[in-house]
Amino acid sequence: MFSKPKGLLTLSFALLFASATFAQEANPAVPGTINYVEGSAAIAGQPLTQRAVGSAQLDPGQVLTTGNGRVEILLTPGIFFRLDENSAVRMVAPGLTHTELELVHGQAEVEADNLLRQNNVEVAENGTTTQLxxxxxxxxxxxxxxxxxxxxxxxxxxASGKPEVVKGDHMLALTGEAEKSVKFDPASSEDDFYNWSSLRSQYLTQANSQLATEYAGSAYAPGWMWDPWLLSYTWLPGDGMFLNPFGWGFYSPWWIYAYGPVRGGYYGYGYHGVYRGPAHGFHGAPGAFHGGAAGGFHGGSAGGFHGGGMGGGRR
Structure with a gap:
């Protein structure tokens, strides 16, 4: 019978213990929580490292800057803010019902997978305010x-307070004065930052399907859920299955319990209802993370999962 070498077994337990220790240091996620750090970044001049994930957060008035690096920030459950290289963002309001950031310079993307009627998510830039x-x-x-x-x-x-509605496949110049949106080609705008954001989204949906499988048939708190293997938070829906703009799927434990683990064969819609290929979830064995020390690593869930619709008028 094959037996694992003692040295490898010791190393495995050491890595598991290290993950446990790090996960237990993660705070319950709130808007502004740092969820991923790559390269050089700082809050109020204090450098951020991957160890800050899950514990550091961007407070009102603070500015997060990047050099040769990128950062992912959690907003309300199911909404991710990603900051590109050589960029800066200021936290204006980190509330669950009013979440606002200001892009000071550089580039940012917001992936909104769970925008509820009660959420007011805004991004300020160049004298304008954009409400999702x-x-x-x-x-x-x-x-x-x-x-x-x-x-x-x-x-x-x-500046006058007059809104301009911008729909999919459209862009708008943000000059602080009234402008009209124009069409653009999404495919030609898929640059390196877009691809990085898509890859982060894929990792998060893989973590989601792992946790959704683990909690299938069990009690759980929907919202942000810590994943000790990804070493960051992912989103766990309260029910159903959600396809994000990149075509990756976020599954609820209820959906996994009712329809079985993600094993392939499902398809995700991309932009304009065009199929983007096979389901982008984790295809490993269900329950792969049950038992053992991993049982205590699930972290906290930020409140604010209220159910219901999305969007709404500007307050």
Whole structure:
């Protein structure tokens, strides 16, 4: 019978213990929580490392800057804010019902997978304020100053307070004065930052399907859920299955319990209802993370999962 070498067994337990220790240090996720750090980044001049994931957060008035690096920030459950290299963002309001950030310079993307009627998620840039109205993918660029809506719907308010609605496949110049949106080609805008954001989304949905499988048939708290193997939070829906703008799926434990583990054969819709290929979930064995020390690593869930619709008028 094959037996694992003692040294490898010791190393495995050491890595598991290290993951446990790190996971137990993670705070319950709230809007502004740092969820991923790659390369050089800092909050208020204090450098961020991967160890800050799950414990550091961007407080009101603080500015997060990147050099040769990128950062992912959690907003309300199911909404991710990603900051590109050589960029800066200021936290304005980190509330569950009013979440607002200001892009100071550089580029950012917002992936909204669970925008509820009670959520008011806004991004300020160049004298304008953009309110997200639907689930989708939104790209902001402070220079020259524009918004690209790959998928979804947003309302942009200029200095006069007059809104301009921007739908999917449309972009708007953010100059602080009234402008009209124009169509753009999403495929030609899939740059390196877009691809990085898509890859982060894929990792998060893999973590989601692992946890959803583990909690299938068990009590759980929907919202942000810590994954000790990814060493970051992912989103766990309360029910159903959600396809995000990249075509990856977020599954609830209820959905896994009712329809079985994700093993392939499911398909995710991309932009405009076009099929993007096979389901992008984790295809490993169900219950792979049951038992053992892993049982205590599930972290906290930020509140604010209220169910219901999405979007709404500007407050």
């Amino acid at each position: 109205l639907k689930n989708g993918l939104y790209a902001f660029n402070a220079a020259p100053g524009n918004l690209r809506v790959f998928d979804g719907k947003a309302a942009v308010f200029d």
